[in-house]
Amino acid sequence: MNPFGYVQAGNDVSALSYKVQQAGSLFLAGGTCIVDLLTQGALRPPFLIDINALPLRAITLQDDNSLIIGALASNSAVAHHPSVLSGYPVLSESILAGASAQIRNAASIGGNLLQKTRCYYYRDPSFACNKRTPGSGCPAITGANRMHAIFGTSEQCIAVHPSDMAVGLSALDAAIHTESSRGKRQIAIDDFFLLPGDTPDRETILEQDELITAVEIPATPFARKSNYLKVRDRSSYAFALVSVAGAVVFEGNSVKEIRLSAGGVAHKPWRLQEAEQTLLGRALEEGVIARAMESAVAGAKTYRQNAVKVDLLKRCVRLMLHRFREMA
Numbered sequence: 001m002n003p004f005g006y007v008q009a010g011n012d013v014s015a016l017s018y019k020v021q022q023a024g025s026l027f028l029a030g031g032t033c034i035v036d037l038l039t040q041g042a043l044r045p046p047f048l049i050d051i052n053a054l055p056l057r058a059i060t061l062q063d064d065n066s067l068i069i070g071a072l073a074s075n076s077a078v079a080h081h082p083s084v085l086s087g088y089p090v091l092s093e094s095i096l097a098g099a100s101a102q103i104r105n106a107a108s109i110g111g112n113l114l115q116k117t118r119c120y121y122y123r124d125p126s127f128a129c130n131k132r133t134p135g136s137g138c139p140a141i142t143g144a145n146r147m148h149a150i151f152g153t154s155e156q157c158i159a160v161h162p163s164d165m166a167v168g169l170s171a172l173d174a175a176i177h178t179e180s181s182r183g184k185r186q187i188a189i190d191d192f193f194l195l196p197g198d199t200p201d202r203e204t205i206l207e208q209d210e211l212i213t214a215v216e217i218p219a220t221p222f223a224r225k226s227n228y229l230k231v232r233d234r235s236s237y238a239f240a241l242v243s244v245a246g247a248v249v250f251e252g253n254s255v256k257e258i259r260l261s262a263g264g265v266a267h268k269p270w271r272l273q274e275a276e277q278t279l280l281g282r283a284l285e286e287g288v289i290a291r292a293m294e295s296a297v298a299g300a301k302t303y304r305q306n307a308v309k310v311d312l313l314k315r316c317v318r319l320m321l322h323r324f325r326e327m328a
């Protein structure tokens, strides 16, 4: 492991000040992702800024029924919070589908959003990797790519984002609250994550000196009828081959509004907007579901080992819609 500097920030002002002063520094919250990468040599920051003393752990149901989750709230605290369990089941289910209980107890919500890809080549510094070392190459494109993306890939990178929670938040139209020396801003989750393009080392629109302070989930009629479905190699402590988060509002038997977002298939949570359009105003009959399944995989590009993801995604969409049909 490379030597690095370390400091504990007492408040947001000092955390941001350290970030500006120390080029290439990283914030340290739960450490469940970053410590692995430090020991593996995949990340070599010169400086870590420990932000655990910042008052960012509250989970608050607002008067307008939107939910504000502090960036340092643990994954477990959010998944088991009464307001989340009753009002946003897809968020609880997506968090509990990830990692292990011990990791969820330590991992923060902000850190969950910023966790690094599980691409084998990224985590092993003996391999080239454009995300770790820009311009060095992408061995996954012709190598081991069973876990890799089928949407939004580039010639530079085909990695997927590993977070289950982010997929759930995508279906709920969450917003990310941030703070920097330029002020505060709110970023829609769909705008927060970037596709790899020519700069796969840049994964979000966060600036170097910008801190995630909270996640906001709007009060939405979608939230109560929502569900998370994950296909993985074993039933716990495994990353998604494919997952789908869904939320729906019915009018009679017809779909009034619907959100579908897929995980394990792209560099960011992948909204299935064509499939959503296919379903609007229609009852969930088998013919309609079949069309939505095909729409969900339109434009997919597969690699040597991951063509199975196309079929898995179609089946996940079908199962999700069958579950919704039972709720209608």
Ligand code: SF4
Residues within 6 Å of the ligand: 117, 119, 120, 121, 122, 128, 129, 130, 131, 132, 137, 138, 139, 140, 141, 156, 157, 158, 159, 200
């Ligand atoms: Fe690196 Fe992305 Fe290629 Fe994996 S897919 S080796 S993360 S550039």
